[in-house]
Amino acid sequence: MIRNGPRLRPGAGSSGRASSRKTSMNLSDPASFTIATARSALDRRELSATELTRAVLDRVARIEPTLHALLAVTESRALADAAAADARLGRGESGALLGIPVVLKDIFATRGIPTTCASRILEGFVPPYDSDAAERLARAGSVLIGKANLDEFAMGSSNENSAYGITRNPWDPERVPGGSSGGSAAAVAAGECLASLGTDTGGSIRLPASYCGLVGLKPTYGRVSRYGVIAYASSLDQVGPFAWTVADVAAVLGVIAGHDPRDSTSVPRPVPDYGAALTGDVRGLRIGIPREYFADGIAPDVERATRDAIGVLEGSGARIVEIGLPHTEYAIATYYLVATAEASSNLARYDGVRFGLRRASAGDSLVDMYRHTRDAGFGAEVKRRILLGTYALSAGYYDAYYLKALQVRTLIRRDFLQAFEHCDVIAAPTAPTTAFRLGEKVSDPLAMYLSDIFTTSVNLAGLPGLSVPCGFDRDGLPIGLQLIAPAFAEETALRVGDAYQRATQWHLRRPAESTGNAPGTTA
Amino acid sequence: MPVSLKDVDHIALLARLGLTDGERAALRDDLESILGYIGKLETLDTTGIEATAHVIDLETPLRDDVVRNPEDADAMVGNAPDRDRTYLRVPKIIE
Numbered sequence: 001m002i003r004n005g006p007r008l009r010p011g012a013g014s015s016g017r018a019s020s021r022k023t024s025m026n027l028s029d030p031a032s033f034t035i036a037t038a039r040s041a042l043d044r045r046e047l048s049a050t051e052l053t054r055a056v057l058d059r060v061a062r063i064e065p066t067l068h069a070l071l072a073v074t075e076s077r078a079l080a081d082a083a084a085a086d087a088r089l090g091r092g093e094s095g096a097l098l099g100i101p102v103v104l105k106d107i108f109a110t111r112g113i114p115t116t117c118a119s120r121i122l123e124g125f126v127p128p129y130d131s132d133a134a135e136r137l138a139r140a141g142s143v144l145i146g147k148a149n150l151d152e153f154a155m156g157s158s159n160e161n162s163a164y165g166i167t168r169n170p171w172d173p174e175r176v177p178g179g180s181s182g183g184s185a186a187a188v189a190a191g192e193c194l195a196s197l198g199t200d201t202g203g204s205i206r207l208p209a210s211y212c213g214l215v216g217l218k219p220t221y222g223r224v225s226r227y228g229v230i231a232y233a234s235s236l237d238q239v240g241p242f243a244w245t246v247a248d249v250a251a252v253l254g255v256i257a258g259h260d261p262r263d264s265t266s267v268p269r270p271v272p273d274y275g276a277a278l279t280g281d282v283r284g285l286r287i288g289i290p291r292e293y294f295a296d297g298i299a300p301d302v303e304r305a306t307r308d309a310i311g312v313l314e315g316s317g318a319r320i321v322e323i324g325l326p327h328t329e330y331a332i333a334t335y336y337l338v339a340t341a342e343a344s345s346n347l348a349r350y351d352g353v354r355f356g357l358r359r360a361s362a363g364d365s366l367v368d369m370y371r372h373t374r375d376a377g378f379g380a381e382v383k384r385r386i387l388l389g390t391y392a393l394s395a396g397y398y399d400a401y402y403l404k405a406l407q408v409r410t411l412i413r414r415d416f417l418q419a420f421e422h423c424d425v426i427a428a429p430t431a432p433t434t435a436f437r438l439g440e441k442v443s444d445p446l447a448m449y450l451s452d453i454f455t456t457s458v459n460l461a462g463l464p465g466l467s468v469p470c471g472f473d474r475d476g477l478p479i480g481l482q483l484i485a486p487a488f489a490e491e492t493a494l495r496v497g498d499a500y501q502r503a504t505q506w507h508l509r510r511p512a513e514s515t516g517n518a519p520g521t522t523a
Numbered sequence: 524m525p526v527s528l529k530d531v532d533h534i535a536l537l538a539r540l541g542l543t544d545g546e547r548a549a550l551r552d553d554l555e556s557i558l559g560y561i562g563k564l565e566t567l568d569t570t571g572i573e574a575t576a577h578v579i580d581l582e583t584p585l586r587d588d589v590v591r592n593p594e595d596a597d598a599m600v601g602n603a604p605d606r607d608r609t610y611l612r613v614p615k616i617i618e
Contacts, residue, residue: 128598222579235577264584265577333561344538351539353611355602366616371541383540384553387531390538391554404564406574411567413575445553446560462578487578 121377131228203455210480
């Protein structure tokens, strides 16, 4: 179930603007669309999927040279998808994503379409099969616009680790879009698609959603199949959507969630009707506020916006309870041991034998060939993480580092289980600051890692986390509210996020570029 | 936690990573700083705490032992950088 357009309170300032958009779609500004508004126009045959797709492709052609959110634009595939969607619409069919332009992070295997993971080591790799998520999106009749840029192998918080160049933040081209799913977020925020998919291992969906003024969801570990998703840290990786509204994100989740026997960590649980969970009613719901998330280091504007958002939810009838997550300060250290240990193992497959790059000189032994290939193919951050993970797993350090991290992971998980005895959902900032400047943290890996201080615990505990726009800082940059729910309680987080969007209008703002004006930037 | 260049060389070999001299020194410094931060875990007493390797309680699922891939070896090895028909070619490994 999808609502028709954003619902605004009677008398709200820009309600006229939103409703006029619904009836006269502005094709020169695809960022003004949501899935819900496009759905309604497509179903009423006021707009064809082909018209919508052409509008999005025009937008891509106009802004990609500056934005660089995409590593590949799949134009002919998009037009074929759109024609197929129009045929289905013509037969009176509908469906959550039928005719909706989408983008996939370039970590999802796509049959016949190059898949690089933003790494030189996968240059030229063309998968012979589709990932489960790509398959489900195609079956739902969505229109594939392209593959999004990312930090190489999803390792990063800014998209600056891509081997194929940076992506800019549509709200301020001198700032990062966040990472690692930065291209997926920037593509939606700039109107290059209406929704996109990313992956989140330590915050890689929620952080860019926060930095780009979007809704982003990391579902529960096991909710969405990772079949065909290039692995980074297998006990943490999860697939999830970006869009402008919680209702849109719920619609995408309904399509991609579900058991897949090809992923042994995919959980055989029925998929609820996420749209039906969006009742707008949060009366009596207990919202936990973790005191550790409002500690030193949080930007004043972020703290204010987050507290205001909590106040809005309280005004809607939710009960606010203070909770503790006492092991929060150990989350980043734990994450960087667990994730890198798993990465060092997962990335062993890039050996110059079966796919991608090979570098070898005459007389090279097999080991020399491996080492030359991996030196040439991996970027600095990937090498750093492989080394750290190998170190943590190596003889003499396993107990002190890796095993210790797995024990602390238990403590972090217990914190959440205990907190959820006192609340139904947890509300906190998504990130301590808004989007930082390009280049600001590239030379300081640790500072970059700390961008994820409020997101990694959720992955370690395997929980769903939703980031919802909750305001702007003094520089006009978006701020995200994070809603964390118990395992498989996506509906609760979505219900709260949707109720918040019904009561506020932050999600109606668009970056200046989305008006079609060229951004004043130095590319 | 001091890290020596010898340590870096040792783990780089384990990880089959070739590194330039500049990379070796930079990575030594990075590792030292990151491990210094990670050292905060030592302050936590984890005696008797079980390890969490993953968070879901799933038995390893098994499927019937039947071939499901279409017979298309050529497509499966089509991405190999060096091959002879459906064989992958690598540098000589036996003297």
